[in-house]
Amino acid sequence: MGLLLVAYLGSFLVGGERSLRGIGLPSSVEWVVLGFIVGPYALGLVASSVVDSVRPIILIGLGWLALVAGANYGVTPFGPVPGRRVVLALVFGLASGGLAGAAVYFLSPYFVSSLAEDERRLLAITLGAASTETTRHVMRWVHERHGATGPLFRLVSDIADAEDVIPIAALAVAFSLTQPRGSMLGPAVSFGATLGLGFVLGVICSLLLGREFRVRESWGVLLGTSVLAIGVAARAQLSVVAVLFTLGLTLAVVSRHAGEIRTMLLATERSALLPILILCGIRLAAPKLAPTMALVAIIVVVRVLAKYIFGGILGRAVPEARPAGGLAGLGMLSSGALTMLVGLSCALRFPGFVGDTVLVAAAVLNIVGELLGPPSLRIALRRAGELHELPPPPPSSDELPEDDETSPRPPWADEDGPPSEEVP
């Protein structure tokens, strides 16, 4: 309850040139910092055990955010991401995350000698997963604040959106590989069950939303399916985030109301995200500081290098990216909520060195991304001639919108609502 109120009060404070209306900083890292400040390592107002005490709520929050991400996968304000770009994003994401994972796998024995082989593998997969995402909010930010439009902007938006599937898949693999002893599910079955559960419930949800889309019933169906999926996944020790992402993705592909569902879900994102990010900050811990920071430094360096190199390759291969060169890649350094979801998910499932390190890495990657990503993206887009002067933004309304029964806006949606889906 307190967290909800803190997030609520804090939402009034966020603003300024670097922030995004209704979100805050593109990476939303300020909420993680706020959590860290009130947490046990700074002011000590909240103990880290609070995270365990509200575990069910966190699982629901994580699952819901993954559902939002899944339902919005492959769709940008410009429309669906073309298949070629999805492939490009997957290759880029795999290369970026794979390089980070490989670096961790081979270098970790130099910093942590006590790691067993399976822990080393787990660390590599999860840190690789945490170092893949480019937040879509940075694209929204550069569009809202600097009027970015054009082919390069569209290219990076498409890649940023489409690469989200890599960290989710990596998370599903990590959870499948670590099924507890005596579990009836082997790694392959467990991975299949993760996808299967999300798919089956996604199809059911889509079926139930039916031909006509009734907003009030839809909330019951969406929430019910999601919470059931979260509960079953958590019981079976599957990745809640991966199951719900699959559910959202299935829903977006199968349902004829995908557009309305996206709008409904996006409107709830902030309400779920802010408390989760604060909890991430509270949960941050590094009992083995030196090895943790060494591993974090490795993946930060590898991520920056990988992005820069990818930007260079992109500049040579795609004409739209030529003027920006490597900076287009650095512009995609901004990570955000998905990275924190991966971190918190791992911290809950793999308590100890692995979980702590992934969560710290997620937070550090977000901070580094926040410092380097938006300025690089702005310069890259300026070089490409895709930044435009914007008229001053209209004042935000303090009133609730008039009752509109046709609007799929939920009762708990914040007043800023979801981002505009209009093509800029």
Next chain:
Amino acid sequence: MSGGGSHSSRGPLTYAAQLVALAVCFLLLWGATRYAPAADESLGVIAGLGLFLIGGTLAGEVLEPLRIPHLTGYLLVGIVAGPHVLHLVDHDTVNSMTKTNALALALIALGGGAELKLELLKKGAKTLIIATGVQTVLLLFGMAAVFMLAHSIIPFTAKMGLGAIFGVALLWGVLALPRSPSAALGVLSQTRAQGPIASFTLPFIMSYDVVVIVIAATVTTFVKPLVIPGTELSSSAFQELGHAILGSVSLGTTIGLLIVAYLRFVNKQFLVVLVALGFGFTEVLNYLRLEPLLTFLVAGFLVQNLSKQGDKFLHTIEETGSVVYVIFFATAGAHLDIPLLKQYWMVALVLFGSRAALTWLGNDVTTRLAKSPPALRKWGWSGLISQAGIAIALAGAIERSFPSFGASFRSLAIATVALNELFGPIIFKAALDTSGESSKAPEKERSEVVASSP
């Protein structure tokens, strides 16, 4: 509560698909319960909540062609998934889920208070006052008489003297008084009924809660010397009652004014306010020994009648409640003690039938005295059959006050309330449908249909 309305476009295939989906949801949880026992109870709670929500929503839809209210569907899902039938959700999990009831009850009371528009109350004041008097006298003494007559088939009265049986019978009379605001609100929310029955039922049930609280305290105080030998009449119960009622009204007024100010000057993130009121403030009220239902009722009433934000406020509560109520009723269903109902079914049936008959009689007398419209004379009783949380809470209070027979009394009460809870909403919805009040509602639901994407 899921909206009802025009569902004519849904064919048999849709209902079949919904049934299959319902079965798959049950199967999924059964599989998880069977093959992945939860090490952590909270995981069971999440899965149970999910099943209740999706299963309840589905069951409400599936039962719609039978003209059964959605909330009966929610109850049935709770019963089937609950600890007495399939055991997909166990006792501890159900108990953990009841924490959501605080939010549901707050929303019900706020919504109920906001439904009480002053001009409508003024218009129906005569009927409401007469109904309060008639229903109270008839049910209190009528049910006490039925209980006295039926005491030979009520096991726990076997060794009691006549005075004690009379005392217990009066307590049973008190137990017959509470109605279910949540059930009434649920059915009205689904049918969006408009007309004399709808206009009478909710204000009556809401305002009658206050009467029940007063009468329960009074009768309990007077009955004690009859049932517990050596006990003297004490005025302390009235002091506590005065404190609870005055405190609740004062605090309710303050909360109402704060909500008005919030809606006027901030008007953002109202869900957070509702959640804070439902979960946080209910705890405060319980600590202060005030009545949450009365407090929130007064607050809702104030927002409706002292500001221009009433309709918007009500709309937000309805939207939020649509999800919360499904869980509330499904949890109530899971709580229903089916083995107990099996044990007491005959007595419970007699008491249920008598209460329904007395309620009908009370309505007949009221409407004749108040010269009410024919529809109200015919069907005004239908919304007053349902009982739920308040009656069970009252039975719990009686159990604590009279430990010698309290447990058995409460068991019989739960069995009887179960019948009222199951059949009350069905009767109410049938009455609204038959009288045509359901169909008089504006086609609001239609406007909620968002056109399919091309």
